[in-house]
Amino acid sequence: MTLVFDNLRKQYGNNVAIDAVSTRFEPGLIHGIIGPNGAGKSTLINMTAGSYTVSAGSISLDDRKLSGLKKYQIANAGIARTYQNIRLFDQMTVLENLEVCFYPQEVGQTWKEVIWPPFAKKREARRQDACMELLSFFNLQGYAHAYAGSLPYGRQRMLEIARALVTNPKVLLLDEPAAGLNHHETAELTAKLSELKSQNRVMIIVEHDMDLVMALCDRIVVMHHGKLLFQGTPGEVQASSDVQLAYLGTANDIDDIKAAAQDRRAQLGIRTRQRS
Amino acid sequence: MSSTDTTMQSIPRTGRLVPIVVFIVAIALIALTPFLGNYYIRVVNGLLIYILLGIGLNIVIGYAGLLDLGFVAFYAVGAYTYGLLASAQLGIHLPFLLIVLIAALLGMLVGILLGVPVLKLRGDYLAIVTLGFGEIIRILVNNVDWLTGGPKGIARLDKASIFGIEIARPVDFYWLLLVTVFIVATIVWRMEKSILGKAWAAIREDQDAARGIGINTTNAKLAAFATSATIGSIAGVIFAASQRFVSPESFSLQESVLIVLMIVIGGIGNILGIIAGAAILILLPEVLREFAEWRILFLGLLMIALIILRPAGIVPRSFGPERLIRGLFGK
Ligand SMILES: Nc1ncnc2c1ncn2[C@@H]1O[C@H](COP(=O)(O)OP(=O)(O)O)[C@@H](O)[C@H]1O
Numbered sequence: 001m002t003l004v005f006d007n008l009r010k011q012y013g014n015n016v017a018i019d020a021v022s023t024r025f026e027p028g029l030i031h032g033i034i035g036p037n038g039a040g041k042s043t044l045i046n047m048t049a050g051s052y053t054v055s056a057g058s059i060s061l062d063d064r065k066l067s068g069l070k071k072y073q074i075a076n077a078g079i080a081r082t083y084q085n086i087r088l089f090d091q092m093t094v095l096e097n098l099e100v101c102f103y104p105q106e107v108g109q110t111w112k113e114v115i116w117p118p119f120a121k122k123r124e125a126r127r128q129d130a131c132m133e134l135l136s137f138f139n140l141q142g143y144a145h146a147y148a149g150s151l152p153y154g155r156q157r158m159l160e161i162a163r164a165l166v167t168n169p170k171v172l173l174l175d176e177p178a179a180g181l182n183h184h185e186t187a188e189l190t191a192k193l194s195e196l197k198s199q200n201r202v203m204i205i206v207e208h209d210m211d212l213v214m215a216l217c218d219r220i221v222v223m224h225h226g227k228l229l230f231q232g233t234p235g236e237v238q239a240s241s242d243v244q245l246a247y248l249g250t251a252n253d254i255d256d257i258k259a260a261a262q263d264r265r266a267q268l269g270i271r272t273r274q275r276s
Numbered sequence: 277m278s279s280t281d282t283t284m285q286s287i288p289r290t291g292r293l294v295p296i297v298v299f300i301v302a303i304a305l306i307a308l309t310p311f312l313g314n315y316y317i318r319v320v321n322g323l324l325i326y327i328l329l330g331i332g333l334n335i336v337i338g339y340a341g342l343l344d345l346g347f348v349a350f351y352a353v354g355a356y357t358y359g360l361l362a363s364a365q366l367g368i369h370l371p372f373l374l375i376v377l378i379a380a381l382l383g384m385l386v387g388i389l390l391g392v393p394v395l396k397l398r399g400d401y402l403a404i405v406t407l408g409f410g411e412i413i414r415i416l417v418n419n420v421d422w423l424t425g426g427p428k429g430i431a432r433l434d435k436a437s438i439f440g441i442e443i444a445r446p447v448d449f450y451w452l453l454l455v456t457v458f459i460v461a462t463i464v465w466r467m468e469k470s471i472l473g474k475a476w477a478a479i480r481e482d483q484d485a486a487r488g489i490g491i492n493t494t495n496a497k498l499a500a501f502a503t504s505a506t507i508g509s510i511a512g513v514i515f516a517a518s519q520r521f522v523s524p525e526s527f528s529l530q531e532s533v534l535i536v537l538m539i540v541i542g543g544i545g546n547i548l549g550i551i552a553g554a555a556i557l558i559l560l561p562e563v564l565r566e567f568a569e570w571r572i573l574f575l576g577l578l579m580i581a582l583i584i585l586r587p588a589g590i591v592p593r594s595f596g597p598e599r600l601i602r603g604l605f606g607k
C-alpha cells in the first residue's frame with residue numbers, strides 16, 4: 001500500500017503550480033509536506049483526493065491508478081482528506097457528519113431500511129456505535145447531537161479529521177490541520193495524530209507549524225515553487241542548506257526549531273507512556 | 277439553511293405539550309372534515325393534494341437542496357396518464373390502482389430522464405432549466421391535440437374504484453387522499469432518516485465535500501429527483517380522478533411556484549412544515565374569498581413578514597416528525 005506520484009504536473013492556465021513531482025509515500029510512516037505559501041502543497045492534496053484533475057503524470061495507490069477517477073471513486077478507493085478551510089456539513093449533527101460516511105457501503109440497502117424499521121434501527125445502532133467510538137477518541141462525544149457548524153473552531157478541526165477516519169482509509173491527507181489552533185489544541189492534535197500512525201495507513205500532513213512537523217513526521221517532502229526541492233528525514237531536512245535558503249531561514253532558527261522539536265518529542269513520550 | 281439553526285447547541289428533545297396539542301387538533305380536524313359540506317370537503321381535498329405535492333418537491337428542495345421549478349410537469353404526467361388510460365380518448369379503461377402504478381413508474385422514468393442532463397447544473401442554472409422543462413411539458417400537452425385534446429383537455433374521465441368500491445364523492449377522495457398522504461409522508465420521512473437521506477443532507481450542505489467522503493452525488497440526486505417525480509405523478513392521478521377532467525391549465529408555472537412557496541413558508545426540509553405551509557397558502561385564500569383581488573399582495577406581505585420573523589419557516593427543521601413522535605410517546 002504505497003501512494004506514488006509519477007512525474008506529476010498541474011497547470012492553472014499558464015501558471016504551473018506543480019512541476020515534475022515524483023515521490024512515494026509509504027504506509028506506517030507520517031509524511032510531512034512543507035514549503036512556503038503558494039508552493040503547491042494544497043494542490044498536491046487536491047489532486048490526490050480528486051478535487052482537482054491532474055494535468056500530466058499520474059497518481060497511483062500500489063498498482064491502481066487514481067488520477068483520472070472521479071472524486072467519489074477516489075474516496076471509495078480509500079483516500080480520505082481534510083481541507084485547508086474546514087468543510088463540514090454544518091447543518092447536520094456531529095454524529096450525522098460521521099454517519100453519512102457509511103453511505104457508499106450501505107446505500108444498496110436503503111429500501112430495506114425504509115420499509116423495515118427494525119433493520120434500520122439495528123443498522124443505525126451499529127453505525128452510531130462505530131461513530132461514537134471515534135468521537136470519544138477525539139473527545140467530541142459531548143457534542144454528538146450538536147450541529148457541526150455550532151462547534152468551536154478547534155473542535156471543528158478535530159471533527160473533520162474524525163470524519164476522514166470513519167471508514168478507516170488507506171491514505172489520510174491532512175491539509176494544515178493545526179491552522180488556527182491554539183497552543184493547547186495543537187498539542188492535543190499532535191498527540192492524537194501520533195496515535196493514529198498505523199502500519200495499514202499512509203499519513204500525509206501539510207503543515208506550517210514546524211514544531212509539529214518536526215516532532216511528528218518520519219519523512220518530509222519540501223516543495224518550492226511547484227517543484228520538489230528536497231525529501232528526507234526531519235534531521236536531513238533541517239541540515240539541508242537548500243531548504244534553509246528556500247524556506248527555513250537562518251541557521252540560528254534551525255537550532256531553535258530543533259530544540260523545540262526535541263522538547264515536543266519528550267512531551268509526547270511522556271503522554272504515550274501515561275496512556276498505556 | 278437559516279442562520280438561526282446554526283446557533284443552536286443541540287436539537288431539543290424535551291417538551292411534550294406542543295406535540296400533544298398538535299396531535300389532538302390534527303385528529304379532531306381529520307375526524308370532523310367528513311361532516312362538512314361537499315364544498316368544504318373539496319377544499320380540504322385540494323389541500324391534501326398540495327400536501328402530497330409539497331412532500332414530493334421537498335425531497336429535492338428541502339433535503340437535497342436543489343431548486344426545482346418544474347415540478348408541476350410530473351404532476352401533469354400523472355394526471356394525463358389517468359386522462360389517457362381511463363377515458364374514451366384512446367378507448368382505454370384501466371383500473372385505478374393499475375394506473376397509479378403505471379403513473380408512478382412513468383413519473384420515475386421521466387424524473388430520471390430529466391435528471392440525467394440537468395443535475396450537473398448548480399443553483400440558479402438548475403432552477404432555470406427545470407423551469408423550462410415544466411413549461412415544455414405544458415406546451416407539449418397543449419399542442420399534441422390528437423393525443424391530449426389540446427387546450428380543451430380530456431373530459432368525462434372514468435369514475436375511479438378500488439377493489440370494487442367506487443371512489444366518486446368528495447368524501448371518498450378525502451379518505452383516499454388521507455391514506456395516501458399518510459403512507460407517502462411515512463415513507464418519505466423514513467427515507468430522510470435513512471443513509472440516503474443523510475447523503476442528501478450532505479449534498480445540500482457541501483456537494484464537493486460529499487463527493488470527498490465517497491458519495492456518488494449524481495446517483496443520490498437522481499434518487500431524490502425520481503422519488504419526488506413519482507410522488508408528483510401519483511398526486512396527478514388522484515387529482516385527475518377527482519376532477520374527472522384534465523387540461524393544461526392546471527399545470528402552469530404558477531403551480532410550481534405555489535408549491536415552492538408552501539415549502540419555504542411552512543418550513544423547508546420538514547414534512548410538518550409542508551403541511552403548515554400548504555394549510556396557510558391553500559386555506560387562507562378560501563377564508564379571504566371576498567378580498568380575492570388582494571391575494572397576491574397579501575401573499576407578498578406574508579412572505580416578507582415570515583422572512584423577517586421566521587426565516588426557517590413556520591415549523592423549522594428542528595421540529596420534525598421525530599420530535600412530534602418523541603413528544604407523544606414521551607421517549
Ligand atoms: N483553484 C486554483 N485556480 C488557480 N490557481 C490556483 C488554484 N489553486 C491554487 N492555485 C495556484 O497554485 C499555486 C499553488 O497553490 P497551493 O497549492 O494552494 O499552495 P500551498 O498550499 O502550498 O500554499 C499558487 O500559485 C496558487 O495561486
Ligand SMILES: [Mg+2]
Nearest residue numbers: 041042043084
Ligand atoms: Mg495550502
